Structure formats: structure tokens, C-alpha cells
């Protein structure tokens with residue numbers, strides 16, 4: 001297997017983009033990728049697109065062909081991959097293998113989701129498709145509700161301070177202030193988070209990622225090709241994807257994402273790192289509980305103690321393990337199928353000190369993406 | 385081309401799934417003995433010999449929430465409670481998910497004992513009326 | 525003896541609306557309503573309840589009390605005037621949810637206004653005696669609709685009961701149905717046209733030529749055939765459109781001790797269950813029965829007709845009382861709701 005690097009990234013502004021079709025949103029991310037790298041688009045040999053539900057959200061299948069055509073790449077192989085909210089992780093990992101195997105030298109891994117062309121209740125239904133149709137969704141479980149079930153379980157079991165969960169949202173909004181592509185660029189106060197409307201007890205609306213349209217794209221290639229193109233890069237030192245039983249109630253534990261444990265083990269082993277070697281992280285914090293579980297399951301805290309990393313500021317911008325410097329899913333936004341590509345792209349920017357606001361820097365970044373309530377998890381280790 | 389009412393579940397799917405929605409059925413791997421609520425054709429132990437069993441109707445809430453922003457088709461029941469319930473199947477702990485009915489939403493507690501019954505899950509004006517297992521508190 | 529009752533179960537939804545709450549909305553005097561109808565509150569089905577779910581709860585309990593192999597049940601007959609579908613038998617939904625054996629299973633929805641439940645019982649008895657089935661489920665349940673502001677709005681309630689019936693002399697009998705007599709005429713006291721959301725009724729006409737005439741005739745016929753005086757019965761269950769009708773029919777039949785009429789408390793607290801009314805009444809009589817007791821029950825269905833039953837309680841009644849819930853447990857659980865919630869639960873507020 002060949003070494004694979006990330007040598008460029010582009011992002012669309014996340015938000016309710018009423019004037020833009022799904023192609024426009026992707027085209028914005030793609031254009032930024034081309035502008036930043038200054039490569040000739042003819043160099044791109046294949047396109048992989050992570051997308052959860054274009055068929056349901058906008059009625060478009062054949063997404064690979066459509067998007068390639070829309071940005072003048074028609075002719076190259078282009079496919080859509082899906083793993084619910086970490087479709088973007090599946091995209092990056094598929095592109096990784098296309099390059100590592102020697103099949104192609106230059107591949108774009110993108111992700112896109114247009115989520116605002118449907119009424120709220122329909123959007124809620126479409127997102128719930130990430131769960132088990134016959135045994136979770138049918139019985140009326142929304143996606144937020146399933147996460148709330150995990151949070152309630154955690155609160156009952158470890159009896160943590162409720163504030164520790166809410167504090168995450170405060171950090172994330174702070175991180176997003178300087179991120180021009182973030183959906184929410186205003187700070188919030190702890191009381192606002194705690195006193196906001198309850199969506200599914202105990203989760204408040206300020207603890208949940210918003211609905212938004214967005215797209216991100218990263219350029220994957222070999223170190224040799226990157227040098228030839230004159231591009232700075234970070235190495236993909238580890239890339240793993242793992243699954244768990246689809247339905248939440250079928251899992252062995254309700255407070256551990258086994259898929260995270262499995263993917264982390266493979267990715268860390270491949271990258272030859274331990275949790276203590278990690279300088280910054282991009283975690284899939286669609287809900288506050290997911291941030292806490294990610295910190296524990298990625299090996300940064302013992303079970304039941306992930307909240308301490310939040311409470312003690314370890315994951316804040318100035319802490320020893322800064323998380324989600326672009327604002328994460330909460331504040332940067334969560335256009336589901338593109339989210340893990342945003343995560344990989346932002347980790348790349350922060351390792352190379354190219355982010356809009358200078359990052360604390362470092363050598364090693366870990367990126368996690370979660371599909372469903374943890375039925376698919378992707379973990380990447382990036383090394384400068 | 386089907387010219388009838390396309391609302392809720394399409395009839396072939398309804399017919400295929402109705403037993404698993406309305407009767408409280410689970411599965412047991414004949415080789416390793418694992419019991420599960422959600423079906424699969426091959427157990428993680430490698431066995432394909434999986435039998436259908438009737439699950440016990442009583443259980444205990446292990447976690448719960450209240451859905452206030454329901455998916456499409458569930459609006460007229462919201463807010464409603466959803467829980468994961470643990471059953472004891474011959475000493476094995478088996479978890480299932482479902483709505484709680486006939487509960488005061490502020491009185492739902494982890495650990496409360498519940499019993500399976502049949503309730504409407506969703507029903508539009510013209511399509512199929514769709515039922516399923518929901519759980520009601522066992523009054524002590 | 526014509527058949528055995530092996531098991532029975534009743535169900536009444538937990539929600540209640542008080543007569544005061546309804547009277548407030550229409551500017552009526554609640555005391556006059558309560559005195560006039562002898563109904564203080566009525567049961568209201570939750571938003572996810574209907575005749576099928578009520579029938580399911582009742583049937584589960586009936587099967588459990590019968591203690592039989594449920595695959596031997598050969599019929600599911602449901603009487604109601606609020607079947608979930610206009611066309612698609614309620615029994616099909618129940619059979620699948622109850623896990624009954626589809627082979628040799630009969631299912632049908634019965635309609636005879638408020639006596640569809642007792643007609644279902646008679647149909648099952650017929651199949652048993654013809655040797656076509658061994659056991660059968662007969663159910664009466666309703667989620668009755670009364671037009672807002674109509675006097676029926678104070679009484680149209682939800683509830684039902686189910687009976688597992690078997691051949692006479694069955695070893696699992698908790699009671700035997702001794703005899704049943706029916707009386708039917710074309711009396712248009714109450715009707716609902718196809719597709720109409722609410723029924724129409726003849727106001728004062730509903731009492732005299734309808735309710736009283738038919739019940740008194742069926743009961744007299746039954747007593748005549750059995751050569752029995754009405755006061756030889758220990759308990760009475762009558763169809764209960766309101767408390768006043770029940771009290772009056774009992775008096776006119778010569779019942780000396782009104783405390784033996786088990787239907788009065790039911791209708792006072794929970795209203796009229798329509799097709800479920802008489803069947804829940806019989807269930808309450810069985811709850812209170814001792815071996816050897818005699819129960820007289822008479823249904824009434826608008827249109828019009830009445831079925832009168834004579835039931836003799838057997839020893840096994842004492843074994844099944846500890847299983848499941850008594851009718852009184854249902855009567856005594858109540859979650860009172862306001863008219864707005866009631867309107868929402870009953871689908872009076874149109875959302876789709």
C-alpha cells in the first residue's frame with residue numbers, strides 16, 4: 001500500500017442556502033479546493049462523494065455523475081458513498097484506498113448535503129433513516145430521541161454535573177466565531193444552552209447540531225505527486241472504518257460506541273500512535289452526549305470521565321487537547337453527509353497552520369465521524 | 385401502476401412486517417442461545433439456525449426520553465415517550481425499544497416496570513391504520 | 525346450558541372527562557345533566573387507542589384467564605359501531621397481534637348499534653354448537669362518537685370486554701350460559717348513514733319504544749322460558765346509554781335491590797361503551813360473583829333489538845379472579861382531561 005496524503009481542502013459556507021441547489025453548494029467547495037491548490041482540474045482522476053440522503057432531500061440519485069458534470073469533470077469515475085452521518089468518512093476512506101492501492105494518483109473526496117428543501121417533520125423523518133427502519137424509526141424514535149436515550153442512560157449511570165455537557169456548546173460557538181464557513185458565528189452563554197428549548201429530554205436545542213446545507217472536499221494523492229504539484233500536505237497515517245449493530249437497543253453497551261473502539265484500535269495501530277501523542281481532535285459532536293462518548297471511546301478519558309475534559313477546559317482552544325477548532329458540528333454546522341470531510345479538511349488546515357485563526361498547531365490530529373447512533377464510525381489519524 | 389392511496393406503509397410491506405410490529409416476537413440463536421429483538425439471518429456466532437420466540441410482555445425501563453419534535457406522521461401523538469426496555473428471557477437480559485403509552489410524561493422513571501400492549505403507531509386519513517407494540521406502566 | 529365462558533377480560537381507557545367540563549363549553553347546567561343522565565364523567569380513548577386496541581387488551585386478559593392453548597381459538601368476532609375500518613375486519617388485526625393460528629380461523633366485524641357485542645357472543649356459541657370450532661373469542665368494544673353539543677357527548681365513551689367461549693360442560697368453564705333470547709323490530713331510534721361522522725337520534729323516542737320496549741321483551745321471554753322470577757338473580761347487567769335508563773328498566777322489570785345492578789356504577793363513572801357496555805357489565809358481575817351465582821344480562825341495540833342472557837357461575841371463577849385486572853380497577857383509575865385535550869384525542873381537531 002502506498003502512502004497517502006491530503007494536499008488540499010475546500011469548503012462551502014454552511015447554512016440554510018435557499019438560493020442554491022445541491023450542485024451549487026458542492027461547486028463552492030470544489031472551487032475553493034482548486035483556488036487553494038491551483039491545480040489543473042484535469043489532474044483529478046476520480047471523485048468520491050459522501051452523501052446521506054440526496055434522494056430523499058432533493059430527489060437526486062446518480063450523485064457522482066451529476067456533481068462531476070456540474071463542475072466540468074464529466075468523464076471521470078465518480079461515485080456516491082453512504083454511511084449516514086459519516087458518509088463523509090466513508091468518502092475519505094474510499095478515496096484513501098483508491099490512492100493507496102495504486103489505482104489512481106489524484107482523487108477528490110467530497111461530501112455534500114442539501115437539507116433545507118423539506119419541512120422540519122420530513123427532515124426529522126429522513127434523518128431517522130440512519131436508525132433501524134423497522135425497529136426504531138417505525139415506533140416513532142427520532143434521531144435526536146435515540147441520542148437522548150444514550151444521554152439519559154449516561155446521566156443516570158454516572159450522575160455527572162449537567163453543566164459539563166452544556167459547556168461543550170459554549171466552546172464550540174467560541175471556536176466558530178472566526179470560521180467564515182461556520183453556520184453560527186456568535187458566542188453563547190452556559191445559561192442559554194441549559195435554558196434553551198428541550199428537543200428530546202434531556203437534550204436541549206443548544207446541545208444539538210443544527211440543520212444546514214454544506215459541502216467539503218479534500219484532495220488525496222501520494223507524497224510524490226503532491227511535491228510534483230508543489231502542494232503542502234499532511235499524511236493520512238491511519239484510516240479506519242468500523243460498524244456495530246444497527247439498532248441502539250441491540251448494542252452490548254449504551255454508553256460506549258463499540259464502533260469507535262474498533263475503528264480507533266485499527267487507526268491508532270496503523271499510525272503507531274497512542275492517545276497521548278495526539279495534539280488536536282475533530283470529534284463528531286452532533287449532540288453533547290456524543291462529544292463525551294467520543295472523548296472516552298477515543299482513549300482520552302476513562303469511561304464516565306469524558307465530561308471532565310470538557311469541564312476542565314482540556315478540549316478548549318487553549319487546552320492541551322483542543323477539539324473542533326472550526327466550531328464542530330454544533331457551531332460550524334452538520335450537513336450530515338459532508339461532516340467528516342469538514343473534520344478532515346479542518347484538521348489538515350490546523351496542522352498546517354492555514355486556518356483563518358492561527359491554531360495551537362501540533363503534529364498529530366485525530367478525526368472521528370459517527371454514522372447513525374454509532375452503527376458506523378470512521379477514525380483518521382493525520383500527521384504533519 | 386398503483387392508483388390507490390399512497391400514505392403510510394405500502395400493503396406488501398405492511399403484510400410482511402405486521403406480525404413483528406403487533407405481536408411481540410423475538411429471535412433466539414439455537415447454537416449460542418443469544419436472544420435478540422431485531423432479526424438477523426446469521427448470528428455473530430456463525431450459526432444460521434435462528435428461531436422465532438414469543439418475548440415476555442413485562443420489562444423494566446433502562447433509559448427514556450420524550451419526543452417533542454416528531455417525525456412525519458407522528459405529529460398527533462407528540463409529545464410522547466420513547467424508552468429502551470430490558471426484558472428477562474430465561475435469565476438473559478434482552479433490550480427492546482418502543483413508546484410508552486398512558487404515562488404522565490413528568491413521571492417516567494428509569495427502572496419503572498412496563499407491560500406490552502397494542503396501540504396505534506400512525507394513521508393518516510385514508511391509508512392503512514398502522515399498529516404496533518407500545519408499553520404501559522404496570523400499576524403497583 | 526348452551527355454552528361455557530372460559531375466560532373474560534375488560535378494558536377501559538384511563539382518560540376521563542367530567543360532565544362539568546363538557547357543560548362549560550356549551551353553556552349548559554352540569555347539575556341538570558348529571559341528575560338527568562346519572563353520568564358524572566365518561567372515559568375517553570387516548571390518541572393512539574381505538575376499538576382494535578381496546579379489544580386487544582380485553583382479549584389478552586380473557587385468554588390468560590381461560591388458560592387454554594390459544595391456537596385452538598377458531599373465531600374472533602368483534603362487535604362495534606366504531607370499527608377502525610369501514611371495510612377490513614377488526615378481527616384480522618387482533619388475530620395477528622394475539623398470535624392466533626390462522627388455520628381454520630374465522631373473523632368478522634359485527635354491527636348492530638350497541639348490541640353488536642352480544643350478537644358476536646351468539647354467533648360464536650352457534651359455531652361451537654355446530655361443531656365448527658372448539659373455542660371462540662367474542663368481543664364488544666367501542667370508541668363512541670357523539671356530535672359536539674349533542675346530549676350524547678356526555679355519555680359516548682370508550683371501553684370493551686372480551687369472552688373466550690367454549691362448549692357446554694368444558695372443564696375450564698368459569699360460568700355457563702344457560703339460555704339467550706332475542707327480540708328485534710324495525711324501530712328507527714338511532715342511526716348513522718354511511719360516511720357520516722356522527723349518528724342521529726330520536727331524542728325522547730329513544731327511551732320508550734326503543735330501549736325499554738326491547739329490553740323488557742327479551743328479558744320477559746328469557747324468564748318465561750326458564751320459568752324463573754327476576755329476583756332469583758344475584759346480579760344484573762344492562763346496556764347503559766345513561767344511568768337513568770338503567771335504573772328505570774331495572775324498576776320496570778321488578779328488580780327489588782338496585783345494588784345488584786352492576787351497570788349503574790360503570791355508566792356513572794365512565795359513560796356508555798356502546799357495543800362494549802353490556803359486556804363490561806357482565807365482566808363486572810363475574811368479578812363480584814361466587815360459585816353458583818346467577819347473572820342476568822340484557823343488551824340493547826338501536827334499530828332495534830335486545831339480547832337477554834342467563835348465566836350461571838361455576839367453581840373455577842375463584843381461580844381466575846386473581847389474574848389480571850378487575851373492572852373496578854379500571855373504574856377507579858382516572859386521568860381527568862380538559863375539553864381541549866378531549867377534542868384533540870377524539871380527532872375533533874383536524875390535523876391531516
Ligand SMILES: [Zn+2]
Nearest residue numbers: 413416427429
Ligand atoms: Zn449464535
